[in-house]
Amino acid sequence: MQQIIELLAVVFSALYGVLLARRLKLDFVGVYSLAFIVAFGGGTLRDLFLDRHPLFWIGAPHYPVIVFGMSIVAFFLPPLSEHTERSLNIPDALGFSFFSVSGAAAALAEGAPVFIAAMMGAVTGTFGGVIADTLCNRIPSLFRPSTPLYATCSFVGALLYIALKELPAIKPVAAPIAVAFIFLFRLAALRFDWRLPAYSDGSTDAPDDDLTA
Amino acid sequence: MQQIIELLAVVFSALYGVLLARRLKLDFVGVYSLAFIVAFGGGTLRDLFLDRHPLFWIGAPHYPVIVFGMSIVAFFLPPLSEHTERSLNIPDALGFSFFSVSGAAAALAEGAPVFIAAMMGAVTGTFGGVIADTLCNRIPSLFRPSTPLYATCSFVGALLYIALKELPAIKPVAAPIAVAFIFLFRLAALRFDWRLPAYSDGSTDAPDDDLTA
Amino acid sequence: MQQIIELLAVVFSALYGVLLARRLKLDFVGVYSLAFIVAFGGGTLRDLFLDRHPLFWIGAPHYPVIVFGMSIVAFFLPPLSEHTERSLNIPDALGFSFFSVSGAAAALAEGAPVFIAAMMGAVTGTFGGVIADTLCNRIPSLFRPSTPLYATCSFVGALLYIALKELPAIKPVAAPIAVAFIFLFRLAALRFDWRLPAYSDGSTDAPDDDLTA
Numbered sequence: 234m235q236q237i238i239e240l241l242a243v244v245f246s247a248l249y250g251v252l253l254a255r256r257l258k259l260d261f262v263g264v265y266s267l268a269f270i271v272a273f274g275g276g277t278l279r280d281l282f283l284d285r286h287p288l289f290w291i292g293a294p295h296y297p298v299i300v301f302g303m304s305i306v307a308f309f310l311p312p313l314s315e316h317t318e319r320s321l322n323i324p325d326a327l328g329f330s331f332f333s334v335s336g337a338a339a340a341l342a343e344g345a346p347v348f349i350a351a352m353m354g355a356v357t358g359t360f361g362g363v364i365a366d367t368l369c370n371r372i373p374s375l376f377r378p379s380t381p382l383y384a385t386c387s388f389v390g391a392l393l394y395i396a397l398k399e400l401p402a403i404k405p406v407a408a409p410i411a412v413a414f415i416f417l418f419r420l421a422a423l424r425f426d427w428r429l430p431a432y433s434d435g436s437t438d439a440p441d442d443d444l445t446a
Numbered sequence: 447m448q449q450i451i452e453l454l455a456v457v458f459s460a461l462y463g464v465l466l467a468r469r470l471k472l473d474f475v476g477v478y479s480l481a482f483i484v485a486f487g488g489g490t491l492r493d494l495f496l497d498r499h500p501l502f503w504i505g506a507p508h509y510p511v512i513v514f515g516m517s518i519v520a521f522f523l524p525p526l527s528e529h530t531e532r533s534l535n536i537p538d539a540l541g542f543s544f545f546s547v548s549g550a551a552a553a554l555a556e557g558a559p560v561f562i563a564a565m566m567g568a569v570t571g572t573f574g575g576v577i578a579d580t581l582c583n584r585i586p587s588l589f590r591p592s593t594p595l596y597a598t599c600s601f602v603g604a605l606l607y608i609a610l611k612e613l614p615a616i617k618p619v620a621a622p623i624a625v626a627f628i629f630l631f632r633l634a635a636l637r638f639d640w641r642l643p644a645y646s647d648g649s650t651d652a653p654d655d656d657l658t659a
Numbered sequence: 660m661q662q663i664i665e666l667l668a669v670v671f672s673a674l675y676g677v678l679l680a681r682r683l684k685l686d687f688v689g690v691y692s693l694a695f696i697v698a699f700g701g702g703t704l705r706d707l708f709l710d711r712h713p714l715f716w717i718g719a720p721h722y723p724v725i726v727f728g729m730s731i732v733a734f735f736l737p738p739l740s741e742h743t744e745r746s747l748n749i750p751d752a753l754g755f756s757f758f759s760v761s762g763a764a765a766a767l768a769e770g771a772p773v774f775i776a777a778m779m780g781a782v783t784g785t786f787g788g789v790i791a792d793t794l795c796n797r798i799p800s801l802f803r804p805s806t807p808l809y810a811t812c813s814f815v816g817a818l819l820y821i822a823l824k825e826l827p828a829i830k831p832v833a834a835p836i837a838v839a840f841i842f843l844f845r846l847a848a849l850r851f852d853w854r855l856p857a858y859s860d861g862s863t864d865a866p867d868d869d870l871t872a
Contacts, residue, residue, distance in 0.1 A: 260805040260855035267802065277708070282490070284499040286710040294772050301774075308858055346507050348514075363581065368789065370798045372583045376480065379473040429473035432521055495703070497712040559720050561727075576794065585796045589693065592686040642686035645734055 238408050239289065239335045240296075246328030246361060247272040247300045251307040252321055257369065265304040267365055271328070272300055274361035279336050279353045283343045322423060325362070329387055330415040333358035334408050337391040347395055354391030358415075359384050379431040382422035390415030451621055452502065452548045453509075459541030459574060460485040460513045464520040465534055470582065478517040480578055484541070485513055487574035492549050492566045496556045535636060538575070542600055543628040546571035547621050550604040560608055567604030571628075572597050592644040595635035603628030664834055665715065665761045666722075672754030672787060673698040673726045677733040678747055683795065691730040693791055697754070698726055700787035705762050705779045709769045748849060755784035755813055756841040760834050763817040773821055780817030784841075785810050805857040808848035816841030 250271030254264040273290045280288045290296040336357025340350035363373040374380045394411035397403045403410070421427065463481030472480065486503045493501045503509040549570025553563035576586040587593045607624035610616045616623070634640065676694030685693065699716045706714045716722040762783025766776035789799040800806045820837035823829045829836070847853065 255858045257802070258804045258857050258859055259802060260857050262810045262855060263802050263804075264858055266810075281494060281707060282501055282504065288708055291708065291771070291775060294775055297778065298774065308856075312859070345504070348511065349504060349507055352510065367581055367583075368793055368799060369802045370583065370793075370796065373581060376470070376472060376476050376582045378471045378476075384475045384479075429475060430521075431471050431473050432468045432477055433471055433525070494707060495714055495717065558717070561724065562717060562720055565723065580794055580796075583796065586794060589683070589685060589689050589795045591684045591689075597688045597692075642688060643734075644684050644686050645681045645690055646684055646738070 234405075234408060235335065235338055238331050238338075238412065242328055242331030242335050243272050243290075243296050243299065244303075245324045245331060247303050249321060249324040249328050250361075250365065251303055252324065253365075255307060255310070256321075261304060261308065264307060265301060267369070268300050268304055269297065270365045270368065271361040272296075274364040275332055275357040275359060276336060276339075276361075278360050279339060279357045282356075283340060283345065283353065285339065285343055289339070326416055326419045326423075329358035329362070329383075330390065330412045330419070332361075333387040333391050333415055334394045334411045337394050338408070341395065341398075347392075350395060351388055351391040354394070355384050355388040358387040358391075379428045382419065382427050382429065385429065386415050386418040386422060390418065447618075447621060448548065448551055451544050451551075451625065455541060455544030455548050456485050456503075456509050456512065457516075458537045458544060460516050462534060462537040462541050463513075463574075463578065464516055465537065466578075468520060468523070469534075474517060474521065477520060478514060480582070481513050481517055482510065483578045483581065484574040485509075487577040488545055488570040488572060489549060489552075489574075491573050492552060492570045495569075496553060496558065496566070498552065498556055502552070539629055539632045539636075542571035542575070542596075543603065543625045543632070545574075546600040546604050546628055547607045547624045550607055551621070554608065554611075560605075563608060564601055564604040567607070568597050568600040571600040571604075592641045595632065595640050595642065598642065599628050599631040599635060603631065660831075660834055661761065661764055664757050664764075664838065668754060668757030668761050669698050669716075669722050669725065670729075671750045671757060673729050675747060675750040675754050676787075676791065677729055678750065679791075681733060681736070682747075687730060687734065690733060691727060693795070694726050694730055695723065696791045696794065697787040698722075700790040701758055701783040701785060702762060702765075702787075704786050705765060705783045708782075709766060709771065709779070711765065711769055715765070751788070752842055752845045752849075755788070755809075756816065756838045756845070758787075759784035759813040759817050759841055760820045760837045763820055764834070767821065767824075773818075776821060777814055777817040780820070781810050781814040784813040784817075805854045808845065808853050808855065811855065812841050812844040812848060816844065 247268045250268030251264055253271070254267040257263070257267075259267065273288075273296070276289050280286070333354040335354075337350050337354030339357070340353035345353060359375065363375055366373040374383055390411050393414055394407055397407035397410060400407075460481045463484030464477055466484070467477040467480040470476070470480075486501075486509070489502050493499070546567040548567075550563050550567030552570070553566035558566060572588065576588055579586040587596055603624050606627055607620055610620035610623060613620075673694045676697030677690055679697070680690040680693040683689070683693075699714075699722070702715050706712070759780040761780075763776050763780030765783070766779035771779060785801065789801055792799040800809055816837050819840055820833055823833035823836060826833075
């Protein structure tokens with residue numbers, strides 16, 4: 234079950250990365266690199282933090298080959314419909330839903346306490362996209378003033394997964410339930426524009442003043 | 447003593463991160479992420495480089511909880527005074543002063559030679575901010591044309607700490623002395639605008655030409 | 660032989676970093692940091708991914724000292740000629756040619772399969788520059804719409820090296836042959852503007868629309 238969750242996480246995250254790279258009109262190296270980073274970036278950070286070796290994509294070498302194959306296939310896909318922007322949200326949400334649960338499960342297996350394991354779930358789910366955005370010189374949604382719930386869905390869903398695992402009756406289906414919960418939570422946040430309140434320190438300067446001396 | 451230094455490093459760095467994130471008008475996820483990265487980023491790099499596990503914030507799980515709590519409390523703080531920009535320099539300087547010494551001490555404990563240990567001190571002190579700036583799409587001061595002394599204070603102070611540790615009479619207070627030295631050195635650099643000379647290669651092009659083919 | 664290849668990789672990559680930093684008119688801290696990241700960034704990622712400790716620049720502490728010395732010497736260099744931009748391509752190409760082979764060799768020594776080893780060669784060669792570009796708020800060539808072949812030369816050359824090593828007659832000179840191949844391949848790509856075809860998804864929006872919600 235864990236392996237299926239992780240495989241689906243890789244496939245959907247790589248799909249998101251490939252579609253995003255196509256939209257940025259990159260060449261094959263750019264498409265493969267972006268898909269690779271979105272698919273493996275978050276889990277790599279988790280594995281490095283938890284000293285978990287070999288890294289999940291080195292221990293399962295078919296993962297990079299799958300992403301390589303998807304990158305090649307993507308070259309021959311027909312143009313997408315007009316609603317490209319909204320359609321990218323779906324594979325993105327699927328990818329991070331699967332990775333949030335997969336990441337939390339991996340952290341628990343390493344003996345991490347609950348708070349750290351839920352954080353590792355959120356990192357595994359979201360940081361591939363954060364790293365990819367940063368390398369493409371875009372500000373990750375994590376660091377832009379209040380955007381629709383993203384990491385919140387990931388973290389809450391990871392906590393839900395950890396809690397459900399404690400109930401012997403539900404344990405076998407804890408993972409699919411949590412994945413579905415995160416995915417639907419994210420879709421609802423996009424649909425109804427749910428946001429966390431923005432902080433303010435009362436300053437009137439534009440929020441992107443350079444503050445480091 | 448080492449544990450107190452490290453705790454103060456985490457608290458002041460997280461305070462700087464939280465105040466900066468408030469100024470950028472982020473939401474709770476952004477505030478917590480920024481504070482987390484500023485507080486734990488440099489030390490995480492040091493621990494990964496030196497293969498030191500568990501990471502210092504995983505081995506001491508109250509650290510992330512402290513940062514989490516500070517992020518929540520920060521939501522209810524009143525607006526800051528007019529001089530927000532200058533006031534951010536103080537917690538930033540305190541944070542990296544404590545982390546420079548704490549980072550060098552950790553490196554020495556792993557058997558690193560003096561030059562590497564002093565570098566690890568500077569990395570621990572400054573790279574949390576470097577990573578946070580990069581994720582927010584700001585150029586870290588490290589990579590902007592000549593700015594007031596920052597990493598220099600860190601590195602010199604780390605060297606001072608390593609030297610003082612060799613003197614049995616001073617060894618018990620080597621850490622506080624070095625921390626105070628770095629902090630005062632940094633304050634003086636800001637006050638008197640001390641800078642390293644900028645390099646030049648004689649070109650007349652704007653310094654941000656794109657040079658990679 | 661391996662040690663000579665790695666040393667030359669460090670020297671040429673650091674030379675490229677120093678020249679680039681001079682052009683950006685940074686101060687000593689910026690020059691040393693940029694040279695350090697370009698020289699050691701890719702290999703550090705490889706060592707972290709493969710759990711190879713101590714890191715190659717910690718196990719060989721003369722490396723950071725060499726880069727430190729080059730950064731100091733660079734301050735006293737006379738202004739470069741008019742053709743600065745093109746001349747930076749040469750040390751860049753030499754650096755990543757040596758690192759691609761050195762990186763693949765290190766990965767093979769850790770037992771990595773062929774595809775992963777060739778990828779590690781490409782990462783070791785190119786990611787120092789990717790990290791440095793990102794920290795300076797420049798988009799790495801990897802993620803810009805179709806640019807002259809860069810990582811392709813690295814990956815193909817790493818595969819060539821891995822293949823040549825299997826032939827007992829050629830094995831002792833496999834490394835220099837592969838290095839020369841990558842270097843000449845890259846020079847030809849620059850001279851004749853060889854590029855991979857860009858992907859397209861048929862959208863008419865500017866390629867840098869913000870797509871993450």
